[in-house]
Amino acid sequence: MAAIGRFQKGDEIFFAKVVDGELFRLRGDVFGSPSFDKKPLPQKGVRTLVPVVPSKVIAVGLNYADHARESGKPLPKEPLFWFKAPTSLLPDGGKIEIPFPHHRTDYEAELAIIIGRRVRNVTPAAAARYIFGYTAAQDISDRTIQNSESQWCRCKSFDTFTPLGPFIETKIDPHDLNIQLFQNGQLRQNSNTSQLIFNCFHLVSFISTNMTLLPGDVILTGTPAGVGPIASGDRLEVRIQGLAPLVNSVK
Structure with a gap:
């Protein structure tokens, strides 16, 4: 495949x-x-459509050192993760809907891991066996809500807040891929997955020590520096080396 x-x-x-x-x-x-x-x-x-129907969507935060710095937060000593509602998934070509236009809402380009086999307590060395493939994603975030609450689920789980796709690439090395986001044709984020603090195999291992991962589950691996606000009419494109681009508009 x-x-x-x-x-x-x-x-x-x-x-x-x-x-x-x-x-x-x-x-x-x-x-x-x-x-x-x-x-x-x-x-x-x-x-x-979105390429999978997961039992859970897991987002990892502050996993690029440059993004942690721009967020004013210390580097995590272990992966920081939370859940996003599966109902927030949006396919390639879909429209991101901003529920509160007076809030600041940001784009976040991310590489997503798609789990292919049921897994619990796997080592990083064996984690690749349980990964089906990788795809492009965004973790759209309502910063106004995020900055007012201690939990990050609500601010990132509105319908349409997790663009994902369009396809899953099953034969790719995830650890040295250029990752970029373009907003209305302007380059806003530009990094490489080699800059991840916790790489894909480490993430699968760590999360699987806390819960069982099922086929189709999605792990968003974090976003690099350069996050910024979106507005109605924007065109957002995530380009990750070796993957089909993910393109969405905003309303």
Whole structure:
């Protein structure tokens, strides 16, 4: 497998392999040993969905040293994480809706880990076996609420606040990837996943010592420096090396 997407045509929802813009329908369990049709699927009427339906979305904070500095917070000694509501997921091309226009609401480009196998108490050395792949994401954040509460779930869990996708790349090394965010064509964030304080394998290991991770679960690995406010009419594009770009607008 390489890039895997989740799609809808009419009332039918299905997974497919994405090769040079063509879709090859998947047969069987996407997290098992699936097969693929040899002929591409006609794409008329096909809509791209979020690539997974997770039992939980876990966000990791302050995982780039430069972002911790711009936030005025000390570097964490172990991964700092919280839950985002799965109902906050938004597909590529969807519109981010700002519920309180008078609040400051920020973009945050992130690399997302997609879990492929049930896992509990795994070591960092073995963590890769339980990762299905990686995709682009955003952790949209209402800063006004975030700065007024000790918990970060509400400020980051509004509907549409977790753009994810468009596809899952299953064959990629996550530890040296350029990550960028463009706002209306202007480069706002520009870093590399080599700058993560806790890398992807460490995150899966650490989180799995605290809870069981299930196939399809999503881990957002943190955002680099350069976060900033969004406004209605903005076009946001996350570009991560080796992954299809994630593009969303704001209203």
